[in-house]
Amino acid sequence: MAVKTQPVTVNLGPQHPSTHGVFRMRVMFDGEEIVDVEPVFGYLHRGSEKLAEERTYTQIVTLTDRMDYVSSMLNNQAYILAVEKLAGIEPSPRGVWLRMIAGELQRIASHLVATGFLLQDLGALGTPLIYSMRERENILDLFEMLCGARITNSYLRPGGVFMDAPGEFWPALDRGLDDIVRSIDDLETYLSGNEIVFSRTKGTAVLPQELLINASITGPMLRASGVDWDLRHRAPYDYYDRISFERKLHTASDNYARYWVRVQEARESVNIIRQCIDQIEPGPVRPSFDDVPRLIRPPSGDAYAAIEGSKGELGFYLVSDGGIAPYRMHVRSSSLINLTLLRDMLIGGQFGDLFVTFGSVDLNMGEVDR
Amino acid sequence: MIGLGLPRGFLITLKNFVRPPVTEQYPDRHVGLLGAAKEAGMNPVHFLFKRPGDSIKAIAGLATVPVAVTQSSRFRGNEFTFYEDRCTACASCAKYCPLGIIEIASVPGQIDAQEGESYKLEVFDIDIGRCMFCGLCVEACPYDALHMGTDFERSKYVRDELVITKEELFAAPKRPSAFYRPQFEEKRFDPFQETIDDYHNAGRHERPSDEELKRKWVDER
Numbered sequence: 001m002a003v004k005t006q007p008v009t010v011n012l013g014p015q016h017p018s019t020h021g022v023f024r025m026r027v028m029f030d031g032e033e034i035v036d037v038e039p040v041f042g043y044l045h046r047g048s049e050k051l052a053e054e055r056t057y058t059q060i061v062t063l064t065d066r067m068d069y070v071s072s073m074l075n076n077q078a079y080i081l082a083v084e085k086l087a088g089i090e091p092s093p094r095g096v097w098l099r100m101i102a103g104e105l106q107r108i109a110s111h112l113v114a115t116g117f118l119l120q121d122l123g124a125l126g127t128p129l130i131y132s133m134r135e136r137e138n139i140l141d142l143f144e145m146l147c148g149a150r151i152t153n154s155y156l157r158p159g160g161v162f163m164d165a166p167g168e169f170w171p172a173l174d175r176g177l178d179d180i181v182r183s184i185d186d187l188e189t190y191l192s193g194n195e196i197v198f199s200r201t202k203g204t205a206v207l208p209q210e211l212l213i214n215a216s217i218t219g220p221m222l223r224a225s226g227v228d229w230d231l232r233h234r235a236p237y238d239y240y241d242r243i244s245f246e247r248k249l250h251t252a253s254d255n256y257a258r259y260w261v262r263v264q265e266a267r268e269s270v271n272i273i274r275q276c277i278d279q280i281e282p283g284p285v286r287p288s289f290d291d292v293p294r295l296i297r298p299p300s301g302d303a304y305a306a307i308e309g310s311k312g313e314l315g316f317y318l319v320s321d322g323g324i325a326p327y328r329m330h331v332r333s334s335s336l337i338n339l340t341l342l343r344d345m346l347i348g349g350q351f352g353d354l355f356v357t358f359g360s361v362d363l364n365m366g367e368v369d370r
Numbered sequence: 371m372i373g374l375g376l377p378r379g380f381l382i383t384l385k386n387f388v389r390p391p392v393t394e395q396y397p398d399r400h401v402g403l404l405g406a407a408k409e410a411g412m413n414p415v416h417f418l419f420k421r422p423g424d425s426i427k428a429i430a431g432l433a434t435v436p437v438a439v440t441q442s443s444r445f446r447g448n449e450f451t452f453y454e455d456r457c458t459a460c461a462s463c464a465k466y467c468p469l470g471i472i473e474i475a476s477v478p479g480q481i482d483a484q485e486g487e488s489y490k491l492e493v494f495d496i497d498i499g500r501c502m503f504c505g506l507c508v509e510a511c512p513y514d515a516l517h518m519g520t521d522f523e524r525s526k527y528v529r530d531e532l533v534i535t536k537e538e539l540f541a542a543p544k545r546p547s548a549f550y551r552p553q554f555e556e557k558r559f560d561p562f563q564e565t566i567d568d569y570h571n572a573g574r575h576e577r578p579s580d581e582e583l584k585r586k587w588v589d590e591r
């Protein structure tokens with residue numbers, strides 16, 4: 001006998017712990033099946049782009065920290081690249097190496113957070129999340145050594161970084177990298193071969209490749225469908241052209257593939273950091289104040305620079321009118337654009353998979369709303 | 371469907387179960403008999419006989435010792451360290467702050483024959499309740515008068531008490547952070563153990579001798 005059901009609309013969020021910030025979804029269910037989703041965002045809007053219009057180019061670095069707060073180093077890097085392009089600043093080599101190391105560490109931390117919370121959403125209450133947070137803690141300790149802060153780093157400055165790494169950073173980094181590799185091995189042993197994870201994530205929320213490309217999705221979500229698109233390889237910024245690394249691709253384009261690509265990328269990042277350590281050269285970490293003054297006045301014009309952030313292409317577009325503050329700053333936030341496929345992923349799926357799918361996008365509301 | 375994945379996963383969980391915890395208890399750490407004896411600087415047997423009351427408390431898990439939080443010496447904490455004698459009231463810090471939360475007012479002071487005109491600081495308030503500890507003010511200070519602090523406990527019931535005034539800055543313990551101050555790192559200064567009370571020692575140069583000063587400011591003029 002078929003059970004007679006009636007569609008019902010449920011409000012999920014904005015204060016829901018699984019929404020990675022404050023995000024609201026108006027979901028219509030028919031029994032267990034999702035028939036309609038309406039995402040509502042903007043609860044974390046702080047007007048960073050507007051605030052940037054009345055701050056100097058160095059001061060804006062502190063605003064970028066707070067956009068995607070689980071990968072502030074990468075936000076710093078994308079912003080600084082845009083400023084350097086706009087003002088024609090030649091960065092100091094050692095500063096560039098240092099910011100690449102910091103950026104890759106941040107990518108590992110961000111992927112660990114994404115994996116931990118994905119498993120948390122799956123119902124693995126605590127264990128994987130606590131393990132990945134423990135490893136992330138080591139990375140945050142390294143950041144504290146570098147710049148004195150753990151989350152809101154503000155480490156980068158136009159032309160490099162503000163201060164060289166202290167002596168005790170390098171041995172700690174070596175130890176930390178070994179730990180990270182060991183913990184990724186552990187993570188893979190207890191998750192990548194776990195039958196429960198398989199049955200819950202394989203084949204759910206499959207997205208066709210053309211749809212992903214047409215919606216300009218970037219990052220691990222795109223690579224999980226087999227598209228070889230990584231800006232570090234396609235349009236190398238900083239010194240990524242001197243680094244050789246493998247791009248990890250998966251073809252299934254389901255929740256498991258997205259998880260798998262992140263874990264493998266974290267492993268590749270360790271390789272990249274090792275190569276950076278081999279190639280880093282002594283020297284100043286930022287140009288002298290004669291070359292790059294504190295108060296930068298770029299010539300009028302505009303510049304766009306993008307990096308491969310932890311969530312996809314993260315770009316900053318700056319327009320200058322020749323003053324000390326940008327005329328306009330726009331952020332191409334990967335989280336927001338990756339969120340646009342939410343309806344395609346969820347509709348037709350099961351209620352139990354809703355937050356798993358949502359978590360597999362790996363978005364950060366701080367970056368979506370800015 | 372059923373394979374080795376789950377048992378292997380549980381082995382990892384078991385391995386982590388016997389690992390020592392990485393979490394820190396805060397603000398106090400509960401210790402057993404051994405920890406309490408170590409804190410008192412005695413061996414456990416000695417401790418048991420000398421201080422039976424404390425021993426029973428320790429065995430019951432009631433003894434606490436303070437936590438030594440390990441922080442980097444570059445830690446950007448609150449309670450800015452400020453050396454009045456180094457400050458020229460130039461207000462670079464106030465101009466560089468992205469939030470504009472430093473308030474400075476100064477009056478012309480006396481004119482010194484050797485060092486020229488100096489300004490007297492009237493107001494130097496930092497509204498630390500809005501501060502984001504970015505350190506840009508410290509980076510901007512040309513005379514190494516303002517340093518980040520290394521403290522992190524400053525909870526107050528009233529917001530107004532979060533404004534650090536000049537007097538409070540003078541009175542605060544001088545434990546400057548090594549953030550943007552490579553001279554402290556070169557000297558291997560540890561802000562969690564020592565203080566720098568003499569303002570001469572906080573600068574980025576060695577303290578000049580009196581002869582050097584005389585040569586520079588009197589003889590060469």
Ligand code: SF4
Nearest residue numbers: 467501502504505507
């Ligand atoms: S640390 Fe940053 S926010 Fe705080 S007073 Fe200094 S410049 Fe302003």
Ligand code: SF4
Nearest residue numbers: 457458460461463511
């Ligand atoms: S920048 Fe330094 S010297 Fe100038 S007013 Fe601020 S604390 Fe004083």
